[in-house]
Amino acid sequence: MNEPTPDSNHSGVSVKVCGLRKSFNGQEVLKGVDLEIPSGEIFLIMGPSGSGKSVLLRHIIGLEEPTEGEILINGKSIQSPEVMEEYRLAMVFQSGALLNSLTVAENVGLYLSEHRLKPPREIARIVAEKLELVGLKGQEERLPNELSGGMKKRVAIARALVIEPQLILYDEPTSELDPLSAVVIAEEIVHLKKRIHVTSIVVSHDRELAFGVAHRIAFIHEGQILAVGTPDQVRQNPNPVIQHFLNANFKFD
Amino acid sequence: MFQNLGEMMLLFSRTVRSLPLLWRHRQKVFDQFFEIGNASLLMVCILSFFIGGVISLLTGPVLVERGLASAVGGLVGLSMCKELGPVMMSILIAGRIGSAMAAEIGSMRVYQEIDALRTMNINPIHYLVMPRVVAVAVALPLLVIFSVLVGWGGGALVAATNPKISVSFQSFLVNLKEIVTFGDVANGLFKSFIFALVIGVVSCHQGLQTIGGPRGIGRSVTKAVVNCIVLIVILDYFLTRLLL
Numbered sequence: 306m307n308e309p310t311p312d313s314n315h316s317g318v319s320v321k322v323c324g325l326r327k328s329f330n331g332q333e334v335l336k337g338v339d340l341e342i343p344s345g346e347i348f349l350i351m352g353p354s355g356s357g358k359s360v361l362l363r364h365i366i367g368l369e370e371p372t373e374g375e376i377l378i379n380g381k382s383i384q385s386p387e388v389m390e391e392y393r394l395a396m397v398f399q400s401g402a403l404l405n406s407l408t409v410a411e412n413v414g415l416y417l418s419e420h421r422l423k424p425p426r427e428i429a430r431i432v433a434e435k436l437e438l439v440g441l442k443g444q445e446e447r448l449p450n451e452l453s454g455g456m457k458k459r460v461a462i463a464r465a466l467v468i469e470p471q472l473i474l475y476d477e478p479t480s481e482l483d484p485l486s487a488v489v490i491a492e493e494i495v496h497l498k499k500r501i502h503v504t505s506i507v508v509s510h511d512r513e514l515a516f517g518v519a520h521r522i523a524f525i526h527e528g529q530i531l532a533v534g535t536p537d538q539v540r541q542n543p544n545p546v547i548q549h550f551l552n553a554n555f556k557f558d
Numbered sequence: 559m560f561q562n563l564g565e566m567m568l569l570f571s572r573t574v575r576s577l578p579l580l581w582r583h584r585q586k587v588f589d590q591f592f593e594i595g596n597a598s599l600l601m602v603c604i605l606s607f608f609i610g611g612v613i614s615l616l617t618g619p620v621l622v623e624r625g626l627a628s629a630v631g632g633l634v635g636l637s638m639c640k641e642l643g644p645v646m647m648s649i650l651i652a653g654r655i656g657s658a659m660a661a662e663i664g665s666m667r668v669y670q671e672i673d674a675l676r677t678m679n680i681n682p683i684h685y686l687v688m689p690r691v692v693a694v695a696v697a698l699p700l701l702v703i704f705s706v707l708v709g710w711g712g713g714a715l716v717a718a719t720n721p722k723i724s725v726s727f728q729s730f731l732v733n734l735k736e737i738v739t740f741g742d743v744a745n746g747l748f749k750s751f752i753f754a755l756v757i758g759v760v761s762c763h764q765g766l767q768t769i770g771g772p773r774g775i776g777r778s779v780t781k782a783v784v785n786c787i788v789l790i791v792i793l794d795y796f797l798t799r800l801l802l
Contacts, residue, residue, distance in 0.1 A: 398670050398674060400670060402670035402671050402674035404671050404674070405671070416679075420679070468678065
């Protein structure tokens, strides 16, 4: 992969999570989460299934309303409507969440066409460029149900790239992927950060991805942050829950 | 139930407020409109023909017995355009189109497509709800006009061919023209327009409320159709009283 050139006109945003609590039907899923993620960082939220990672991510992009606490994007609450107008935020969903009735090209160009930001010919050019970037050149006319899981995720990344986001959130980007596709996605996360200095928040329980791409890692367990630090700091954290998670392997007699 | 009604009213008001964006979303409205037409036209035709025929068959002999044979045309005409056309077609569209709307939006909700729209700052009401509500609000009255004409045709055919009635096409049409006024047709079209709004809003609302995977989608579809039919029948009574 060629070393990308950073885009000087583009900068990421900082994210601050303050005392975030969330309950669903009386059951507390997030129990007072505090995080601070500076602009341009690749921040990974790691933890076992059901620990509240994805719920936290959905709060960060404003898809869920906190029961208590708040999320600040460059100091402004994500709940205020102008944040979505002022900053470009994108999310790559675990399933890709492509619109099944649209072709790959229509999915990727949706943001531009719906907000009328570019003329159709320009949109087609940008879509082709972004698809090439994620290794899907020439797939424009295919429908999402004709794509594999990995391809769907790459289309979702291309769709996020079109927004030229200042904050990009990835929900389990390597789950359900073969190791090769997982590497492509991981490289794409790093490549994107280098190219446009985007702030990236990745939710994953993939240990290889975590220690391979993240600047810092937060370990979440039962809705609480147990540790935040560099990959080395988290790896050396003595907390038994973290050590158990990091060292879990198949054991067969 | 009241919470649902309140949410539906809110969705309706948001849909109305998004109408200035109609021109921008015209392609989606056309797509929905043609889908509704394609999916329903044949069924509307069959159903209306036989409804007209049944009214003629049931009322014709009774009217002939009492020396009122010529009134068959007016009776079939009025029943079709004021009541049976709008109500039966609305129920048909609720089952055929309302269910499809609830299923499509429901599956988009379950598979996070609506969340994806929101993260792109695309309002699901502008993108999904408004085009569907507008399309059904335009398509249903047009289908009702078609249904009424076919129903009159069915009634006339039965009246002419059934030996117990034996009212010619010509006298059927003369009586129909005497009895049915433009106001009666407009009355039916107004009802169907209101029913169309109910179908659009209720179905989209159920779709947007969907939770819980494929089973949730199934539940939403059932609820959408049942709620549409119940509301159509209740509203029909009040609209009929209002328009008497």
